[in-house]
Amino acid sequence: MTSRTIERDEKKLSIFTNDPALEDSSLSIRAEQQPEWDPAEELAARAKVDTTVLPLLFLGLLVFQLDRMNIASALTGGFATDIRVTQSTINLGNQLMFMVIVIFEIPCNMALQRIGPRKWISAQVFVFGFIAIMQVFIKNRGGFLATRLLLGFAEAGYIPGACYTLSTWYTKRELAKRVAIFFFGMFGGNAISPLLALGILQLDGHRGLRGWQWLFLLEGLFTSSVSIILLFFLPGSPSHPKPLLGEGIIKFSEIESRILQRRLKLNGEEDSDWQGLKKIPLGVVWSTVTHYRRWPHFVSTFVVFSTWSPLTMYTPSIIMSLGFARTDANALAAVGAFIALAVVFLFAFFSDRTNQRGASVIAAQTCYLVTLIVAHQLQPHVGRWSRWGLWTAVNSFAVGYHPIHNSWVQLNCADPREKSISIAMWVMSAISGLMVGTQYFQADDKPLYLTGLRMMIVMVSVGIASTAFQIAVYAVHNKRANDENQQGSVLKAKLYVP
Known part of the structure; x- marks a missing residue:
């Protein structure tokens, strides 16, 4: 490195180290203030976040979903028959798993704030993977229910913790x-998940293990290996970007670390303290839980996301009931889930581009409602390929609203601790919905599940109404706040993003 380069970097670094606003977090910085660094440097620093923090948290959530919902493919491999349980028991097991997640969501999220994401998330993923492997030894109803309970406990806090970390x-x-x-x-x-099951279930009988046992074993081992990756590569925070162990492949320079902190301050936000830790007092928890203006968010999330639960559990079985072989059914079940990825991104892009958060949520939920109504009306009158197309459409639009609803909640939280608890409450609402939704599809409603579809139509309709009510709540509050601000109030009233 040349002396000229060193001199230039030291000059850039002095911009931050000599900045009293960075040293004193109580001093606010005007949002309209212009950054003192080259925009190309900010893009480079953000690109490092995009290639470390984001994909690693994504990977953690992916393995959680694989281990949580691979039971859907295990059912096509004779899992329920082998352990002698009914569909009602399968529904009950998933209810218990979701119930435990709801109970421990806030406590686990508070623990993450104290311990830090690098330690907590890595350990959590490892424990979850170990429990997932233990499903290989399930022999009866009691073993199944016990492992579902433990999986719920191990998963609690991951989604709100990861969203807060982002x-x-x-x-x-x-x-x-x-x-x-x-x-x-x-x-x-x-x-x-169903695509992986295509190959893994072919191991049925190999070394004395059933196909579903291989499914739990191999995917659980993969989850445990991801926890090692997180230990060595997951950065902590902009102020402390090194992973827990080692230096990581992508390293943040001191200047890049300062830029990442500074740009958050310029946008009215802040990183946690130097290790990314933040204690959340019980008073903050209580004030956040009782913040009534945010409750329509949670109602809408609860009712609409409840309808995703039966889809993730029974779509492969539904397609198999149409006359497709097990292998074909698992492959065809993946089509709607892959289309859902594009739908989610399109609505997120629309939300960011327009900044119309509530309208974006309603648009996505309305598209989903239309597919449910069409599926309910047409399914009894069409052939198997058309019925597969209807179920694929339902799965494609089932979750388009979900991530943008999460970001909408976050945008309306000023304090980082309030944001953390609000995310936890939002996830609790979603998981509570999944718990209730496990009962929508009953054995006596096979194979069309028309009663279940009617229930889903009702729930999504209630969700849309709740979202519209949330927009109205924010609009009324903003009008009053603007009137107060125009009257020269000393304390500026908070404005919400509708």
């Missing part, structure tokens, strides 16, 4: 697309 790296304007990409881990896991 919010400490990205500005609000950048967040929606990144949250959508993060959720590709969940939806991508749902897409590739």
